[in-house]
Amino acid sequence: MLKSIISLLSLTFTLSSFAASPIDFMTFPDSFECNDKFPHYSFCDAVEFKPWTEAEKDKIKSILKEIDRPELANFYKTIKEKGITKFHRVTYSSTWFPNSKMRRAEFIRQKENTLIWVNPTTNVIGITDKFFGSNNFIDPYTKLPRDTHAILHELAHVFDIAQKHISSEIKSDLGWSWDGKNDFIRDIDYQKSQDEFKEILVYIEQDNTNKTYYEDRIRGVKYGYPTLYSMTNSHECFAELITYYVLDPKAKEYMSQDIQTKLKEILQ
Ligand SMILES: [Zn+2]
Incomplete structure (x- = not known):
């Protein structure tokens, strides 16, 4: 009996150590460094990084709990191992253009402000002011x-x-x-x-x-x-x-x- 309890416990432990929950691996850095090459200073100027408040982090964490579904186990494992795992707090969203003279990518602020964006070249997930300011529409389905x-x-x-x-x-x-x-x-x-x-x-x-x-x-x-x-x-x-x-x-x-x-x- 004891032996089976121990093996059950170790099985539970093994399973949980393999499971990747976004609440555990997604992080919330308070700042981001730009430089004169990449990501160029214009990126930081365009999106305006800022520190998280506790209330904002709590809100995102409660959403992560809601979307931590068993059918997404492999989805989260892939993100944990190969994906972007940082949520940054930003004011705006941006778009980029090639500055061929300076041979670098430069960024400008986007007029239309999205709630949240992913930038695959700078590896940043940005959550904007608009995300926290928008009224929360409840989906009909x-x-x-x-x-x-x-x-x-x-x-x-x-x-x-x-x-x-x-x-x-x-x-x-x-x-x-x-x-x-x-x-x-x-x-x-x-x-x-x-x-x-x-x-x-x-x-x-x-x-x-x-x-x-x-x-x-x-x-x-x-x-x-x-x-x-x-x-x-x-x-x-x-x-x-x-x-x-x-x-x-x-x-x-x-x-x-x-x-x-x-x-x-x-x-x-
Ligand atoms: Zn999209």
């Missing part, structure tokens, strides 16, 4: 706050980057084809879906972002994808599909069998 989806979506990009953009490799399995000029989703009226996406962006200008979020979901699901946004390109499609495959109990009703099979395969 998952019943979870928008913030929760945003963090898992960004970690799905990290998972993708850690595997040298597996999203490009498997895009055909996720419904994408190439017409010689652009990617498009086959078997649907792709142009119509893109027009609809542009249509719902108008609500943001009218200060009704929640209406955009809502319509994005409802209309995306009609096409068999979690959002219209997920249909804009294959990288966003990959991140959105993983996010809703895991968080949305209704996903199995609207995602095609091919998509579900592929997602299951890459998460295993």
